[in-house]
Amino acid sequence: MTDISYWLMKSEPDAYSITDLRREQTTLWDGIRNYQARNFMRSMSIGDQAFFYHSNCKPPCIVGMMEVINISIIDPTQFDPKSKYYDPKSKQESPKWDCSELKYLSEFSSPITLEELKKTYTSEDLQVVRKGNRLSIMPIKKEIAEDLIRQSGLL
DNA sequence: GCCAACGTTGGC
DNA sequence: GCCAACGTTGGC
Numbered sequence: 001m002t003d004i005s006y007w008l009m010k011s012e013p014d015a016y017s018i019t020d021l022r023r024e025q026t027t028l029w030d031g032i033r034n035y036q037a038r039n040f041m042r043s044m045s046i047g048d049q050a051f052f053y054h055s056n057c058k059p060p061c062i063v064g065m066m067e068v069i070n071i072s073i074i075d076p077t078q079f080d081p082k083s084k085y086y087d088p089k090s091k092q093e094s095p096k097w098d099c100s101e102l103k104y105l106s107e108f109s110s111p112i113t114l115e116e117l118k119k120t121y122t123s124e125d126l127q128v129v130r131k132g133n134r135l136s137i138m139p140i141k142k143e144i145a146e147d148l149i150r151q152s153g154l155l
Numbered sequence: 156g157c158c159a160a161c162g163t164t165g166g167c
Numbered sequence: 168g169c170c171a172a173c174g175t176t177g178g179c
Contacts, residue, residue, distance in 0.1 A: 010165090034164095055164085055165060055166090056165050056166080060166070114166080130172090131172075132170090132172035132173065133164085133165080133166090133172080134163070134164045134165070134172070135164095135173095136164085
């Protein structure tokens, strides 16, 4: 039995929210155009869990949990000229961008706000509390993930 | 390879 | 609207 890893994945709720994911149940996490975030997705394993974080909204907060059900899927939006994520430099023979597929797991009855996270954790514990953090996908240490899940009232 | 200028994210 | 904290780009 192997341990799963935990991740935090940001999305602006205006663009895609936990409510959208609950309705669709699964989603491709496409449109990621940052190498570090892409590489984190590449290092995910099927069965890993991810915290769904609502960014650029009031209040920014963790709203639920997802499960990684697929990795290294070629991001179709890079080849779609109509997509805002279209990348003319990416070639069919050697796609630059890929993504994970996520499944809805749960929603927190009370979201954990960034304000709360800042009270409890330093930026070394949890990258998302770091001032000016722009990473949209980041790893979360297991102990902290378990803390957060406990705090969310899910378990 | 350096670095200035510019662009983006996202909290406040 | 401001700005911190990066990432990216392109000239040299």
